[in-house]
Amino acid sequence: MDVGEQELLTAIGKVLSGAGPEVLVGVGDDAAVVRPGPGDLVITTDVMVEGTHFDRTFTSARDLGYKAVVVNLSDIAAMGASPRQAVCALTLTDAVDAAWTMELFGGMREACDEHALWMIGGNLALGREVTVAVTVIGEVARGRAVTRSGAQVGDAVVVTGSLGGSAAGLKIAAGSAVSWSGDERDALSRHFRPMARVGEGQGIAHAGATGMIDISDGFSLDLSRLCRASGVAANIHASSIPVHPAATQDQALAGGEDYELLATIPPAAVVPLAAELMEQFGTRLSVIGEIGPGEGVTIDDAAGRRTLDPVGWDHFA
């Protein structure tokens, strides 16, 4: 590192400056102090590890900082909650300098600004690989958080946006092409600058969602988790899956890192909810299947119905 810790902390404090009136003590004390709102707290943490989740050769510091916040916002969104504050435990290495670090915090600030949350504290350490561990605290009306475990037989299975774009973007980035189509550029953006469906998650919750999960590890794996937690089965129609235009069906089913929301809702709620999400956010809501009794996930396609194995990201596989 080309500056001292105190100098870097001072510079970071400037990037993160400003906070709402609910933040009583921000960056720079032993801990931050916040006055909570009337709702329940929703808390999540996620980490981006160099060599596992990103490669500094391909990923800019700004995109990394942005994504490190967004992956947490996606979990907050999946509970139907609003993000409020974030803290970051950052491990740097000798291979990065102060300019890189400031870009990282600039990216975090961008994601925070887009969603009206405040980065109120953190910790700096030095190691042999960069890790960015972010914790986000959100708020949801009392007793209204949407978990994975409430899906009911007869519910529709819905998904926001499109699937497979992030996996396609990662493959495109690792390739040798030097120019890309519009769809390919969008896939790259889905990988390096994913969106968190925060407003959509609140809309889905208000529409009476019984279960919700964000698609971070892969559609088939995350749907199987929701079904197991709820004690139900799901059947999916292959032709209804909103495959990203640059992705394959396999990437859509198992690619991971799409950060779309997968939810179960009473069928009568689907049409007005889809209209609302399109009008408010320009986001498509696709009905892709239904919840039934039993366990596991099946998929219908031209070849008939088969079991959909829960395939996706397993760190230890």
Next chain:
Amino acid sequence: MDVGEQELLTAIGKVLSGAGPEVLVGVGDDAAVVRPGPGDLVITTDVMVEGTHFDRTFTSARDLGYKAVVVNLSDIAAMGASPRQAVCALTLTDAVDAAWTMELFGGMREACDEHALWMIGGNLALGREVTVAVTVIGEVARGRAVTRSGAQVGDAVVVTGSLGGSAAGLKIAAGSAVSWSGDERDALSRHFRPMARVGEGQGIAHAGATGMIDISDGFSLDLSRLCRASGVAANIHASSIPVHPAATQDQALAGGEDYELLATIPPAAVVPLAAELMEQFGTRLSVIGEIGPGEGVTIDDAAGRRTLDPVGWDHFA
């Protein structure tokens, strides 16, 4: 890793099982959900990085887990708050197995149980070095958090327990001795199993502390931070510093990782507070100096008064 991610998560869930009624959704969903109490929230995060903060050759998984929670509890204590919930973002490597990981969570659970807080969520990742990033959320009566910035001219400077023990313990552990004196064993314990002064911090806050900080990076550095944040100077009496019996004065002044509390309080509050901390916790409170106008820290010893440079842990030095 010798098991799959889902299997490991299930085992971790068993170690972390149980929670108070305020925890509405615990480990296993996209995010945890908690009903906040009536007070302000206090939020802190800290990370332990392999090769920087610990060496797996010397540090057991259980001690590491315990300490990863305690270093955060110490920050909560320094605000005069009570810890409530914790989340952990853990990065593992191919060099550790499921048994090591379960010991780590066992140590975290021990620290949580001792302080009545719940580990309610987390995240697992794989990397090339183990990092344990813990975030703790605490609660303090509204508007009553004690920051670093309120020290007043005329206040007494007080410190809990003893200083330098952790640095002495680290040196002893790195040495070749195979048996140790009682003081040396205590120093080893101070390094590998530090205590968080949570009850003491609340007592100090109730006694009217104007400023408080935990001694994590070194006494002289942390005192200089408190003085700078408060816009005051401090003078310390060298003979009053409670040096750990296995430590040198240098280790006490700059060693770091003692996790004692350093506070400023009106002089009239000192005697009853010291009696209370001894009676309730068996913890000594030492008056080691006083706050004056100006800036910086000076120290009086047999050779006269000199400037005490802020020396301690700087990750980038």
